[in-house]
Amino acid sequence: MDPFDIENLNNTTIKILDGGFATQLGCHVQDHIDGDPLWSARFLHTQPQAIIDTHLDFLRAGADIIMTNTYQASISGFEKYLNLSKEDSYDLIKKAVNYAKIACNKFHEEFSDNSRSPLIVGSVGPYGASLHDGSEYTGSYGGTTPIEVIREWHRPRIEALIEAGIKMLALETVPCGTEAEILVDLIKEYPNVKAWIAFSCNQDGKSIANGDNFQKVAQKCYDLNPRQIVAVGLNCLAPKLVESLLKDINVNRSTNPVPLIVYPNSGETYTVDLGWINRDQCESLVSYIPKWLDLGVTWIGGCCRTYAADITRIKSEVMKWQHMQQKKLVTENGSYVNNINGI
Ligand SMILES: [Zn+2]
Secondary structure (H helix, E strand, O other): OOOOOOOOOOOOOOEEOOOOHHHHHOOOOOOOOOOOOOHHHHHHHHOHHHHHHHHHHHHHHOOOEEEOOOOOOOHHHHHHHHOOOHHHHHHHHHHHHHHHHHHHHHHHHHOOOOOOOOEEEEEEOOHHHHOOOOHHHOOHHHHOOOHHHHHHHHHHHHHHHHHOOOOEEEEEEEOOHHHHHHHHHHHHHOOOOEEEEEEOEOOOOOEEOOOOEHHHHHHHHHHHOOOOEEEEEEEOOOHHHHHHHHOOOOOOOOOOOOOEEEEOOOOOEEEOOOEEEOHHHOOOHHHHHHHHHHOOEEEEOOOOOOOHHHHHHHHHHHHHHHHHHHHHHHHHHHHHHHHHHHO
């Protein structure tokens, strides 16, 4: 079982992703995670076993795909906040892949029937997440930072992930079209690698974080590199916003639809002073799932404030929806046969 093998991926099967890594990691470590300049990536250095255990939680919960704990990992960040050399920083990103691999191996030992073969995807968070000025939520740097700076900042992490075996990247929580296009273009240098791209969005149900129209940016990114982009969509947004963003995205693209991915947060609100608040006011993420699947989403999971238990719930809701689809198909075929017989 090769946890990097992407040969058998197709766009019709529904794939279950993992949930919020930093959220689930909180079940394994005592230290503060939110607010740290390296976020969960610090624990690659300080508590590797907790990283492995967190991946395992998601695998046991039913995830088909787990993402490396590298969203906020960067060479410059590790140099600055962990006092590592450039080489050791690069190596730590590679270790993140290895920890996910160890978790997959352990999972296969536990479930020896081999019916599930999880895939490890390399997480690539936005440039703004390294700036610590809130711009990962606004994408404001997209219009002010030279393209080469963003491109070269992304390059070493992507290369380290690939060198460690990764064949699929999660280009995620991207707040502006400029950075998305840079990434979609950059991966052309690694032709054997595939990627999905997921955007962070505004509250208006139309635009990504910097105000660019989501559907236009999504369609453009897909059309720029359909050979390597396996899906385009949304992550870390409130579930209630998803439908209006995705609806009709493929209405004029019946022969060339954009494959869709969604992994929202729980809908809670993050505040610097209080952390995550308003959990009790959130409609369960799971209740939205049938609608998203009806819209054509084939990659589905969770982001911040979703735990391994939520992944189990997502998976069972997906299975319920699939069962209903099969029943519908049988009914339709049944009535078709009856009609033919009636002629
Ligand atoms: Zn998130």
